[in-house]
Amino acid sequence: MTDIVIIGAGPAGLTAAIYARRASKSVLVLEAMSYGGQIINTPHIENYPVAAHISGFDFATKVYEQAKALGAEIKFQKALEIRDNGDTKTVVTAKGEYEAKAVIIATGSKNRPLGVDGEKKLVGRGISYCATCDGAFFRGKAVAVVGGGNTALEDALYMADIAEKVYLIHRRDAFRGEEASAEKLQALDNVELVLNSQVTKLNADKRLQSIEVTDKQGNVRTLEVSGLFVAVGRIPENQPFAPLIELDGAGYAVAAENCRTKTKGIFVAGDNRVKDVRQLVTATADGAVAATEAVHYINS
Amino acid sequence: MAVKTLTEATFKEEVLQANQPVLVDFYADWCGPCRMLRPTLEELSEERTDVKFAAINIDDNPELADDFDISSIPCVILFKNGAEADRSVGLVPKEALEDFLG
Numbered sequence: 001m002t003d004i005v006i007i008g009a010g011p012a013g014l015t016a017a018i019y020a021r022r023a024s025k026s027v028l029v030l031e032a033m034s035y036g037g038q039i040i041n042t043p044h045i046e047n048y049p050v051a052a053h054i055s056g057f058d059f060a061t062k063v064y065e066q067a068k069a070l071g072a073e074i075k076f077q078k079a080l081e082i083r084d085n086g087d088t089k090t091v092v093t094a095k096g097e098y099e100a101k102a103v104i105i106a107t108g109s110k111n112r113p114l115g116v117d118g119e120k121k122l123v124g125r126g127i128s129y130c131a132t133c134d135g136a137f138f139r140g141k142a143v144a145v146v147g148g149g150n151t152a153l154e155d156a157l158y159m160a161d162i163a164e165k166v167y168l169i170h171r172r173d174a175f176r177g178e179e180a181s182a183e184k185l186q187a188l189d190n191v192e193l194v195l196n197s198q199v200t201k202l203n204a205d206k207r208l209q210s211i212e213v214t215d216k217q218g219n220v221r222t223l224e225v226s227g228l229f230v231a232v233g234r235i236p237e238n239q240p241f242a243p244l245i246e247l248d249g250a251g252y253a254v255a256a257e258n259c260r261t262k263t264k265g266i267f268v269a270g271d272n273r274v275k276d277v278r279q280l281v282t283a284t285a286d287g288a289v290a291a292t293e294a295v296h297y298i299n300s
Numbered sequence: 301m302a303v304k305t306l307t308e309a310t311f312k313e314e315v316l317q318a319n320q321p322v323l324v325d326f327y328a329d330w331c332g333p334c335r336m337l338r339p340t341l342e343e344l345s346e347e348r349t350d351v352k353f354a355a356i357n358i359d360d361n362p363e364l365a366d367d368f369d370i371s372s373i374p375c376v377i378l379f380k381n382g383a384e385a386d387r388s389v390g391l392v393p394k395e396a397l398e399d400f401l402g
Contacts, residue, residue, distance in 0.1 A: 124372035
């Protein structure tokens, strides 16, 4: 039996592994994809204390190596289910079952798709969920960004520097994102706000050619764009564990600053937890708290 | 076998005229998910001797990226008999690439 099984090898999960190992607990980290989580998409991290500048890939690799050097075991298997046996928990993957005294769920979140027909087929052929990753492919072209939060506003600002024209499509008339970003966008000549509108159709041959947007009155407008950046939020990866943890309306795991869930011995850390600020530094902070709480739980 | 880096000059001979399936990884140095995917491709290249593994740096070879309508990387394209047979976009686990290769 392992002391602590951590689900997810992103910044929260790996930091939890570091703290748990330094408390002399045995640690198994289960990761469905690759270590690092979504931070690997970030080319430049410039807001993490001490590291004035580091790439997301290098950050992830350093944390991964730190956790491994401390003795954390890492298996690349997707956790499908947690079973609560009272004093112990069993984490189930397609390849095996792992018993633990405590479990930390640090699964993060994934991109929310737009939900328009043909979207999936056009990913990588015009549709993208990451402007900083794929923006360079649209130099001098017309693109659209859809969404109303900070990510959408930042994506639109980023693309305004690269693309010839940027349409920012939002289903409401006001943005949820920061006022300052919205004001900056409004001052740009090559940005057009398309408000009270939704993307209703994607037109493509081999790659995206244009999109149709429909406004609240039902008027349809076709925008000739070769790129569509989808920034309509994220989906926390909590669903497989829902019976044992409480989720809010958006699917985030309900847990206070102490990262405890409603099930004793199950903790949650990182972007999949209910919180106001989702940053690298808050994810690693959660990892430290969840591991410390798990260690206390095991020792008591 | 390792993953062989190609350019526009060698692409035709190494990929389109190859007499075995070729998996081409379109990548860039600044792309984190591409760097994360590469060790998996290196592993697969040792295990799957029936497939040739190649890589194209899209910053050095923008015309090739354009020819194949690539707008997101990593983008892995499987070529058979000189034409695209299938593609996989984004970072995926090793099992998914094994299925992709068939």
